[in-house]
Amino acid sequence: MSPILQTLANASAYGYQTFAAAGGDFQSIATVTVGAGGSSSITFASIPSTYQHLQLRAITKNASSANFAAMRFNSDTGSNYSAHYLDGDGASATAGAASNYDRSYFGYTGTSSQTNIFGVSVIDILDYKDTNKYKTVRVLTGVDANGSGTVELSSSSWRNTAAITDINIFFSSTNFAQYTQVALYGIKG
Amino acid sequence: MPTTYTPIATTTLGSNTGTVTFSSISGTYTDLVLITNVSGNDGAICIRFNSDTGSNYSNTGLRGNGTSASSTRATNFSYIAGTSNLSVTAGSLQTAIWNIQNYSNTTTNKTVLFRDGMATHITGATVGLWRNTAAITSVSLSPEFGANVFYTGSTFTLYGVKSA
Numbered sequence: 001m002s003p004i005l006q007t008l009a010n011a012s013a014y015g016y017q018t019f020a021a022a023g024g025d026f027q028s029i030a031t032v033t034v035g036a037g038g039s040s041s042i043t044f045a046s047i048p049s050t051y052q053h054l055q056l057r058a059i060t061k062n063a064s065s066a067n068f069a070a071m072r073f074n075s076d077t078g079s080n081y082s083a084h085y086l087d088g089d090g091a092s093a094t095a096g097a098a099s100n101y102d103r104s105y106f107g108y109t110g111t112s113s114q115t116n117i118f119g120v121s122v123i124d125i126l127d128y129k130d131t132n133k134y135k136t137v138r139v140l141t142g143v144d145a146n147g148s149g150t151v152e153l154s155s156s157s158w159r160n161t162a163a164i165t166d167i168n169i170f171f172s173s174t175n176f177a178q179y180t181q182v183a184l185y186g187i188k189g
Numbered sequence: 190m191p192t193t194y195t196p197i198a199t200t201t202l203g204s205n206t207g208t209v210t211f212s213s214i215s216g217t218y219t220d221l222v223l224i225t226n227v228s229g230n231d232g233a234i235c236i237r238f239n240s241d242t243g244s245n246y247s248n249t250g251l252r253g254n255g256t257s258a259s260s261t262r263a264t265n266f267s268y269i270a271g272t273s274n275l276s277v278t279a280g281s282l283q284t285a286i287w288n289i290q291n292y293s294n295t296t297t298n299k300t301v302l303f304r305d306g307m308a309t310h311i312t313g314a315t316v317g318l319w320r321n322t323a324a325i326t327s328v329s330l331s332p333e334f335g336a337n338v339f340y341t342g343s344t345f346t347l348y349g350v351k352s353a
Contacts, residue, residue: 026194028353031219048190057220057350059291059300088251088314090262108316116298116322120290140288142302142316146247147264151302151316153251179296183219183352186190 025188027051034180038063041170044184049129049163052189056123056167061110061177067119067143069176070103072168073135073158077102085154104156106169107141108149112177119143129163191353194222199346205338211347212327216293218349223287223328227343229275232333234283235268236317238299238325242267245320252313268333271305272313275332275339283307292325299325 032042047054060069072081079100087094107121121141127133135158142151158164169182195218198211214221227234237246244265251260252272263270273283285305292299299319306312319325328347332339 024192024194026350027190027192028351029190031352057288057290057352059297086251086258088249088258088260090249090260093251093253093258093260095258116296117318118291118297118300120288120300120302120316122288122302140302140304140314142249142300142314144247144249144300144316144318146318146320147262149247149249149262149316149318151249151251151260151314153304153314179294181219181291181352185193185350185352 027186029184029186031181031183034176034178036178038175038177040175041168042176042182044167047165047167048186051186052127053187054125054128055185055187056121056182057185058107058121058182059118060107060121060180060182061118062171062174063112063177064174065111065113066171066174067109067111069106069109069169069171071106072103073160073164074162074166075168076158076160080159081156083154083156085152087150087152089150104137104158105139105154107139108143108152110143114145117143117145125164131161131163133161134159135164191351193351195349197347197349199344202339202341202343204341207338208329208331209339209345210327210329214326214328216324217351218293219291219352220350221289221292221328222348222350223289224346225285225287225330225344226282227275228280228282228340229332229338231274231276231337233270233272233274234285235270235331235333236287236301237268237329238319239323239327240329241319241321246317248315248317250313250315252311254311269301269317270333272315273305273307273311278307278309281307281309289325295322295324298322
């Protein structure tokens with residue numbers, strides 16, 4: 001069967017339906033892109049309460065050898081977080097958990113020794129403003145470096161019923177490298 | 190706040206097809222999200238960028254088959270593959286959401302992150318790398334192994350997500 005190769009310019013003639021841009025309920029709130037000097041952390045502050053859920057979409061790289069970033073809400077550094085994860089490292093699947101932890105999971109990152117390689121994460125924060133619930137985070141993240149890397153599914157809980165107004169993303173002691181980009185989106189309900 | 194998650198194009202196959210390609214993709218967005226819901230005769234669903242058929246892809250995968258969990262890796266490969274073979278159960282659909290992050294920058298190698306599965310067979314997650322810093326302007330999907338096809342009715346929908 002011969003391949004179908006179409007450009008979007010003439011797509012309709014070949015059965016591809018194209019769309020005009022339309023308004024919707026998935027909205028971009030803010031984006032942070034790390035510059036040449038690197039950054040010790042990335043913060044989204046004063047998050048509006050007009051959405052039902054939040055999503056973070058990111059490409060990330062560490063300026064040193066750290067390969068996993070963490071996240072906190074509303075500047076809470078207490079042991080009020082917990083998480084479970086399922087990892088695949090190319091050889092085996094492993095599961096683990098953290099309880100009474102001082103941070104939520106964010107995701108895998110590239111390291112300084114991995115040229116032009118960035119980790120990626122898609123993170124859903126559900127019912128972020130609901131003051132009747134602890135906050136739940138769902139993470140899909142991974143990094144592949146052609147012979148090494150990890151893909152992970154994880155879920156984290158922040159045991160606090162306060163609405164999330166701030167998100168801080170960080171490494172324990174090292175910096176985000178240039179071109180790291182984290183974008184925050186709001187989803188209306 | 191600007192709305193996003195914009196539909197770019199979609200196709201539902203009217204006949205069995207070997208390769209589906211979205212080309213001339215605008216660099217307007219930050220990420221691409223591709224949603225596939227497909228069936229086929231054999232092989233996993235594979236993705237390539239900018240018509241690159243060289244050994245410039247790799248991936249790390251995680252899968253559960255109802256009995257156990259495992260992880261696999263491919264290096265210096267000619268495509269990035271999903272976790273499920275299309276032919277496992279006739280008529281079953283393999284579904285996937287592919288996140289192609291920062292596809293239009295010319296600084297980083299391109300990484301795709303996706304979850305996929307077929308309810309009768311497997312569920313999985315994969316991170317894949319295309320070792321090329323070029324902006325992605327086309328995305329091609331095909332079943333593995335040469336002459337295999339996606340079946341009539343398979344759907345492919347491409348969205349653009351633009352950050353502020």
